[in-house]
Structure formats: structure tokens, C-alpha cells
Amino acid sequence: MQIRISWPAGHVTATLDETPTSRALAGALPIVSTARTWGEEVYFETPASPALEADAQQVVDPGTVAFWTEGDALALPYGPTPISRGDECRLASPCNVLGRIDGDPRALATVRSGDPIRVELVSA
Template structure:
């Protein structure tokens, strides 16, 4: 999967789970994202099914996840307001979708809300 934010392109290696397969079927999408600490999140245009996938609240830097409560795509690049020891932590449980394969530090340079975030399948 490819996420494009302005001139920044992030390559995401999707995990083999139900939610990732469900997300792939909805691509391409364009969403708006907001920041919550070192996390960007934005509501997806179409509902993502995550039936049977493991839920957790702690993620790795560079992981991309689904926050089911808001049908939101989340990109973690550092601690969030819910973090305990500096780890990326969701406000409530989510499903890991994949991991960014490149340098996520470029996300620290972005500020505030992001409009026109494009999410597409890898060609």
C-alpha cells in the first residue's frame, strides 16, 4: 500500500489479516488526517471489516493500524498522549494493518491536520 501526503510517499507492507484484505478492497481512498501526539489518524471513507483479527493498544513506530471505534487509519511515528513508556499507544484497542518500510521520521516534520492524504494499492 502507498500513502501519499503532499510530496511525502510512504510504502506500507500490509500484514496478512482480515482487516488488511478488507482495506485493500476499498482502495484507492483520499482522507483527511489529524494529529494526536506522534500519530496521524483519519476516518476511512468505507467501513473496514476486522472480524477475528487480534486487537491491541500498543504498536511499533512505523506501524499502520485500524482504530475500529472511528473506522480510522492510524499511522504511528512516536509516543501518543496515551503512551506510558514512550511507545505508540492507541486510546483504545485497534488492529495492526502493516508497517512502513522506509524512514518514518519525515512524519515529524508535518504539522497539524493533513488534507488530501491518498491511500492506494501498490501497483
């Protein structure tokens, strides 16, 4: 499954794996939310509210599409966060891993806190 994430200065697409959380997110799309930034991570609330999965991770690769269950939010890290050790992408707490940004995740650096952000399914 592929999604498109758009904001005023740009967009990225992401490929999601088949997981309970990705299915819950797909069922809520399209959504429009307000972007927040935390170090080199963009996150925003969604109407989906999945449970934490057994393989949730706190340290992920740049460009990982993660779901922060504590905030019902998508988390899109592209570099270090305020709690990272070195150059790692350390999320606020363990998150469900949904997939990866296609291409360079540093495109997310143009997202500003407060930007409207839209997520929609890409037609097959």
C-alpha cells in the first residue's frame, strides 16, 4: 500500500507494510492534520487509534513511517530527535513500524510546525 503525505512546501510518498496499524490508518484516510516537529521528526495526530504491536520499536532508521500509539499520531523521523544518542532516530516511546518513505526522507525538513498536512492513499 502506498500513501502520499503533502504539506505546503512539498510532498513524499511512502510504502506501507501489511500490519494491523497500517490497515487502521488506511481505513481513516484521507486525513488532514496539523504538523508538529520534534528535532528532525514530523508528527501529527490521526483519527486512528491502534494498539501497540508486539514488534514496536523506539530506535528506527531515517525515513521510517511509525505510529505513536500514545498520541494517535504518525511519526516520521528523518534524523535525530531531542532524545537521540548520536545520529540515531529515537522516537518518544516505542512505536508501531508501518513502512518507509520512498526516496529521500530529508524532504520532510521543509515541514514547519503548524503546517496543514494531508495523508491520502495513492491509487494503484
